[in-house]
Amino acid sequence: MMRSKVLSLVARAASNRMMSTATKLTTVEVNDKTGIATLTMNRPPVNGLNLELLQDLKSSIDEVEGNKSRGLILTSSSSTIFSAGLDILEMYKPDKDRIRAFWTQLQETWLALYGSSVPTAAAINGHSPAGGCLLATSCEYRVMVPNFTIGLNETQLGIVAPKWFMASFLSVLPQREAERALNQGRMFTTEEALKVGLIDETANSKEEAIEKCVAFIGTFAKVNPLARSLTKQQFRAADLQQLQNERQQDLEKFLFFVNQPAVQKGLGIYLEGLKKKAKKQ
Numbered sequence: 482m483m484r485s486k487v488l489s490l491v492a493r494a495a496s497n498r499m500m501s502t503a504t505k506l507t508t509v510e511v512n513d514k515t516g517i518a519t520l521t522m523n524r525p526p527v528n529g530l531n532l533e534l535l536q537d538l539k540s541s542i543d544e545v546e547g548n549k550s551r552g553l554i555l556t557s558s559s560s561t562i563f564s565a566g567l568d569i570l571e572m573y574k575p576d577k578d579r580i581r582a583f584w585t586q587l588q589e590t591w592l593a594l595y596g597s598s599v600p601t602a603a604a605i606n607g608h609s610p611a612g613g614c615l616l617a618t619s620c621e622y623r624v625m626v627p628n629f630t631i632g633l634n635e636t637q638l639g640i641v642a643p644k645w646f647m648a649s650f651l652s653v654l655p656q657r658e659a660e661r662a663l664n665q666g667r668m669f670t671t672e673e674a675l676k677v678g679l680i681d682e683t684a685n686s687k688e689e690a691i692e693k694c695v696a697f698i699g700t701f702a703k704v705n706p707l708a709r710s711l712t713k714q715q716f717r718a719a720d721l722q723q724l725q726n727e728r729q730q731d732l733e734k735f736l737f738f739v740n741q742p743a744v745q746k747g748l749g750i751y752l753e754g755l756k757k758k759a760k761k762q
């Protein structure tokens with residue numbers, strides 16, 4: 482390794498504190514200069530959101546809430562995928578108990594991220610379909626690298642995005658755009674996403690995306706943190722409360738829906754298509 486690279490790694494290690502261990506599917510790194518935490522998803526190959534990744538995401542969000550970070554930046558360790566969304570294997574021919582735990586964990590993780598008291602931003606350094614888009618739109622700001630896609634494509638899989646997925650989407654897009662995109666299951670390119678307002682900025686690399694997220698979080702430097710977080714909570718309270726009130730019904734609805742033979746058949750065909758595509762590459 483070149484000496485300069487070694488020196489830069491040593492310097493980086495000194496100014497950043499690794500808060501989580503590498504055994505987890507997420508890591509949290511707090512920059513000592515900015516006080517901002519970067520939460521990185523690391524579940525190869527596609528950051529499919531399975532039960533364990535969702536558990537780690539939730540505990541990392543809790544860790545950031547608890548360690549007085551000035552903000553949270555969500556990103557991925559992959560060079561081409563932010564997150565492929567929910568791990569379809571959790572929903573296809575599911576185990577009865579595990580699928581309950583899986584959906585319950587997804588609800589909890591969304592409540593924690595969408596309701597986070599710290600400023601949140603997503604550095605979207607790869608494709609971000611469905612659950613990936615849910616995570617990104619749960620943050621307050623999005624910066625995306627070119628040549629990738631983002632959107633809620635559920636209808637393309639023959640499934641229906643629950644109300645709280647729509648709530649995140651609607652916190653970013655006007656109702657007319659959101660409704661049309663969801664009905665179509667539309668995936669937006671980075672450029673299209675910028676045009677419609679689904680993302681806030683583009684960046685040429687993950688590093689630049691993170692810098693732009695840091696700059697966004699920096700805009701709150703002179704704002705009273707309690708006033709800022711209570712204001713955010715008020716904007717989001719109705720969406721959060723709706724899921725809190727309906728958690729059990731939402732779970733039962735999901736289980737009923739996902740266990741329908743037609744939905745299982747559709748998921749099987751979709752998975753097969755993904756596997757065939759992967760083999761061809």
Ligand SMILES: CCCCC/C=C\C/C=C\C=C\CC(=O)SCCNC(=O)CCNC(=O)[C@H](O)C(C)(C)COP(=O)(O)OP(=O)(O)OC[C@H]1O[C@@H](n2cnc3c(N)ncnc32)[C@H](O)[C@@H]1OP(=O)(O)O
Pocket residue numbers: 526527529561562564565566567568569570608610611612613634635638640641642643734735738739752755756757758759760762
């Ligand atoms: C009114 C009632 C409402 C009730 C609610 C009811 C239901 C709601 C239920 C669910 C909501 C779900 C939301 C979701 O998130 S569903 C997931 C949607 N995700 C996708 O459609 C993405 C699919 N993947 C891709 O498009 C590509 O993989 C991607 C662009 C992300 C990456 O492409 P790349 O070419 O780099 O990689 P691949 O070769 O395609 O994939 C590698 C490897 O990974 C597997 N894989 C990819 N995505 C998933 C996934 N989401 N889950 C599981 N596995 C996935 C792929 O099959 C390959 O596997 P292998 O062949 O190497 O074994």
